[in-house]
Amino acid sequence: MTDSTSDSTPARSPRRSSAPGPAKAVVRLLGPLEVLGPAGRVPLVGVRQRTLIALLALRIGEIVTYERLVDGLWGEDPPLTALASLRSHVARVRRALTDAGLPEVLATRGRGYALDLPPGAVDAWRFEWHVGVARRAPARAEPARAAEELNRGLALWRADVLVDCRAWGWGDGEAARLRELRLSATEDRWAAGLRSAGPVEAIGELERLVGAHPLRERLWELLVEALRLAGRHGEALAVYHRARAVLAGELGVEPGAAMRRLHAVILADNAGQAGPRTAPDVPRRPASGLPVPLTELIGREPELGEIIAVLGSHRLITLTGAGGCGKTRLGIAVASQVAGDFADGACFVDLAPVKEPRMAAAAVVASLGLPEPPGSDPGRTLARGLRDRELLLVLDNCEHVREGCRSLVIRLLSACAKVRVLATTRIRLDVPGELVRHIPPLPVPDPSRHTTLAEVMAFASARLFQARVWERTGARIAEADAHALARVCAGLDGLPLALELAAARKPMLTMAEIADRLGDRLHVFTDSAAIPSHRSLNATLDWSYDLLSGSEQALFRRLAVFAGGFTLDAAQALWPEETLTVLGALVDKSVVMTGQYGACSRYRLLETVRAYAAERLARAVPGEEDEARGAHADYFLRLAKADRHRAGPGGRDGPDRLAGEHDNLRAAMSWLSTRPPGGADPRSGLALREYLDRRGRHQGSRGA
Template sequence: MSPWVRVLGPVTVDGPAGPAALVGARQRTLLALLALGVGTVVPRSRLVDALWGEDPPRTAVRTLHSHVSRVRQALESCGLPGVLLTKEPGYQLELPRAEVDAHRFEDGVRAARACLPDEPEQAAALLTESLAWWRGDALADGEPDGWGRAETERLAEIRLTAIEDLWDANLRLGRHPEAVPELERLATIHPTRERLVELLMRALFHCGRHVDALDRYRRLSNHLAAEFGVDPSHRVNDLHAAILRGELGRNTPTAAGLPPRVGHFAGRTVELDALRHWLAGGTTQIMVVRGSAGIGKTALAVEWAHEVSAHFPDGIVFVDLRGHDPETALTPGEVIARVLDGLGVPPDRLPVSVEQRVAHYRALIHDRKALIVLDNAGTADHVLPLVPNSPHSRILVTSRHRLAAASAYHSVLHVELDALGPGDARALLGRVLGSERVAAEPAATDRLVELCGRIPIALRVAGARLAGRPRQPIAELVAELDQGGLDALSVDGDARSVRTVFASAYQALSDPAARMFRLVGLHPGGTVSSWLAAAIVDDTHGRGRRGVDELAAAHLLNEVAVGRYRFHDLMRRYAVECAADDSESEAAVGRLLDWYLAVAEAANRVLDRGRDRVVATPLHPPRELPFGADPDEVLAFLDGERDNLVPVAAFALRRGHDRVVWQLSYLFSGYFESRGHSDSRVAINRLGLAAAQRAGDPVVEGLMRSGLGVAHIAARQYEAALDHLREALRLMAAAGDLRGIGHAYNNLAAALGELGRFEEAIGACHEAHTVHVANSHTLGAILALNNLGHLYARVGQPDESLHHLHRGLLLARDADDRRLEAAIQHGIGETHRATGALEAALEAFTAALALRRAAGNRRYEARTLVELGATLIDAGREAEAGKPLDEAAAIADDLSDEHTADRARAQLHRLSL
């Protein structure tokens, strides 16, 4: 049955009593826009913008009332009485979604996309049916302006994307000959639309027209260069390269998420063959590589993953689960978050609950051919949520356990690792030392192999020591190891020991390097920077770096990135044992925590100087810090530390350093505000709250609850946020902490606004402003005015919005707070754009952009560039819009901000239409 309201072409209404008599383009536009927002209130201000654009007549609101009255009469005459309602602050069309063709179209497209790629026939049928609703351009006989015109452009973009999806489905069904003519027609109309050209290239290739496919790539490249000064995307470039080779692949294989191969890998031929057979075999998706600590599980997994990376064109994700230590092991939610991050999901799109993350992961990986490497799994709970729901991807797990519970739900294959065979162990030493040196002392080599228990990590450490002394006979090291004896540090399940090998390498270190080894082992995180290592031993970075280099050369530390190192867990255990007898250990822990406090304090001053309620007080500040005043430099360094922040705070809490814990949780908030990572933000704030409660300071507890509430808002856990913020408000009020009261109200307003409780949110914001003004806290007052501006804009009151934003702008300028001034200018631009005042919006966005560039805040710079480009398109200044949108996409790509990059490219698509 046809819907009553049709807007995908000429605007018509066919009610039970016949067609509605809509007179004039504005009445048709009004009806269509209400239908597109069916079931919701469309504010009068937006309707005025959509009907008259930037320069409405003074009588626009009165004329709008007249149009509404006539449309209501027309609907009643065609048998649809009572469906056009007046609801403040505008009007609402109360009809089922299915009675509007545009909604049927969008719902059908959404259902079709859920079928791709596994059910292309069903997808093609749904898309064909959905596209049939179109009878011409959307609102073909209307005259939409402002956001109304943008809505027609949005529908046109969905239509074109649906056509692309349809031909994608048809190509999956082998319908290449019938696809070529239509795709050629579309590519001629849209010569810079890369997906259309990509589909056409595929169709031409499979029709045997390889030269034509390459020519289409050349034409696309020329168009993109001439119009935008850019090259085709990686995806199209990869397709071009595959056609040149005579084979088609979807993407460039990437092993970017993998650690580097372990140096001097040797042996494991049988195990590698088993992994290759698994890849070539049937439907078993899970392989577990099991063995004791130090046996080479990770080295084998990484070696094989690098070898087969071409088989996984959609990428390889590597996550160290740290399952060997219950105190540092990742939770299942954290594991899924890391995997989603590796698959390109930005932090601001990370679902809240574990269940939502699992669902998002399975939907994302359904059509991908990816390899997930889960290193150091402790339990099957680490693995089970990540089993894909299609056979395209595989999971490779390393563990010290059999993970038997996984086999209860899925088919699981196992590779068991034991010590290397004698020949492979000799080969490994030969690769480290050179075959001539090993061949010159065969008996000593065989004895060294046995003393190392044929354990790869022990062999590498022993080999590294000998490599550093090229004239030392192997027999001399063997004699030292024989005298040392074999004692307690055993590899699980093996009676032989590796402690003697470790001790030999440790005793050969210079005194400064040996001191660094045992003290750095106290660090609870996954990696250690050279800056922290220097601070722990109370030295300059230059001298500290030499000590780290010595440890890496001896294979006692592994460099995993420039200036960043990781202990093997067995080596860490040995380092901690060495530190147990060192009287300096407690002081080293203090320097470690003081380094994090100093880093947090310095980063907070750069990233958010308004966050000044906590000033870190390290007892022993480090001699040097790893960054200066450049925000990008600060964020880049803290990105490397991110996985350490929660373990360090938990470590400090266990050792009774409560002050350090709550100070860290407060001072790192600016970093999390910039980068996201809501799970870690919530976790560190929970630790801060626990420390404050143990300290018994209600003011600090209120501050920590306020921070935890904001962390829950960032994680989109709004009810939990309200609980903590209300308790924070109670604590602040009891203590008479006016500034804390004001911030608690501001944060409550943010949570209430996200829950759609706008009246309460606006009330809380006014309370915040009143308290901050009474307390002469200017920055808090500015923030409240900024929030009020956003809230009033969301409820369709642009005049109130601009009133509060302009008040905040004056105060921000007086306070010389460029960060808040930029945020307010951006908000002013958004409000003006929503009302169709495009020149005023452009002026505000331009001002915000200059401020954000001056501050080096690239994340927010990209967001303002998107709004600037979109507003230029709205204003008909398409020739100027491409540059800011290209810049926004480039910055967002550089920062892995997928949400902003997608928005920039969506606007670029508008330019290409």
């Protein structure tokens, strides 16, 4: 071995070097670091010894100076003893290499060190060599050869590069470069595979890859191409729109030219044309009557992508959800994205002004501008007029004319093979083949846990509020207002309408003042310029309440007495007659939310909806509120007494049946404490107090 004073001897490029041959040792960086010699694995003790070998292997064929090794091992703030520590680590590694039959492999060269091994001894170098061979192969002429080389290179990866090392500075940069090369090689491998082996094998793996790397546009492009080659054009279009939604939502960009050309090819294939259109993203006919949103859609990227994806395989999709959750805005966004996939675009029909179910068909006929002879049946006119049209029909606010919409949709889907329907409603249409997607409120921060502005702004509800405030005032929410913003988002349940109405008050009120007025949210947050059903939270909930039958309204009012949710048994204590049927109707009409707590179904009202129900209960017939609150207290007293008997005098019991009912127990105690003397047994709250005391919540019960 000849010493050299050079510190930058260039490594041989793996892309141009000859094929790697056998070596006396193997260094494996693409996973947990391993050095294998004639006597087996070299024991490297400690993260710095492993990282030292890794840094030298990353620069195989080069001399790595002391300064660069110190930078790679300790970063920008090395200790004063770094150089001495480096020499100590080198000495220990040399002993370990010698014991494994690899003497003189770690060589001193001038003011640095080098591994005296051929480049092919390092798996990362061999990986790059295989990628280079594949990329020099004529890709279209020899896709199988390219795919084979890429498979060999990618097979060298056992886990992440330097997974058990800690490289800083340039070493960390080298690891990042290898990760990026692995991803791009994976993309090349599947591109070659599509040409050599066809799309069937690729589709499942590409679905997994876009899930793991949703911002890699080329992976989306390959998945769309695979679906197209498999003849699954509807799914290919759906994936294109998923990709478009993700890229726009996360990066603020549209798909690139290659994706747009592929999109055009699919549309041309569907139309039976020989090649792509000259204007790829222009609809064959402009979208008809789609409202143009004046504000940005915020926080609905997952729902947008999912709905567009399933639209390719379902002819009727119904968006349900509570009033004010943003169904209309989401429906318009979906239609705007996919209108170009339909020869006749998309048409939006707002059914809110329609008074009678039988008038729904006439409203759609008028929106489409179809000629309707006097005395004709609007449903027949519509079916005849759309029989040969390829159209997305958006029916908005179907709930109050549900029966008319249901009949109309059944007729349309039966007669018009190329028509698809997207409906927004608070109640599902209940049509055969209907795919229902419930639109939840936006995620909200927890004011007790999310205390900084950055933490609060991680939630879509806060970003929506900030955006609407900015549009009105040009101001940003201050760090000092983070807690108040979290309170507002949580107190308004993440309902987009409620957040927008509250944001409209920002010019007159501070964030703290808005938060302090949540108790009167139904009346304070208003917008006189909105459509009647959206001018206030009260008006929106009036619309939902009027859709309920008499028994549904009665149970809905009584549900206001529950705090923190309730079970079916608890609801039955308030409304014994056909509880499951009536409660199920309230769930179907999007006024009651449902979920699971342990093994039991659990129901709840959004706090905004609960406040409305409480107002309705207070205005109901005399005695109804006392009857409901008394039944509520009696039910939880019975549960608490049963719990006390199970606990016994020692206070130990089995599974806690009341673990999810602390808020209800406190509410029951609070109501009992307001009863006039003689109105309730003074011992009636003893079981409640004992239970809460055992659970360390006695103080909370006194403050309820």
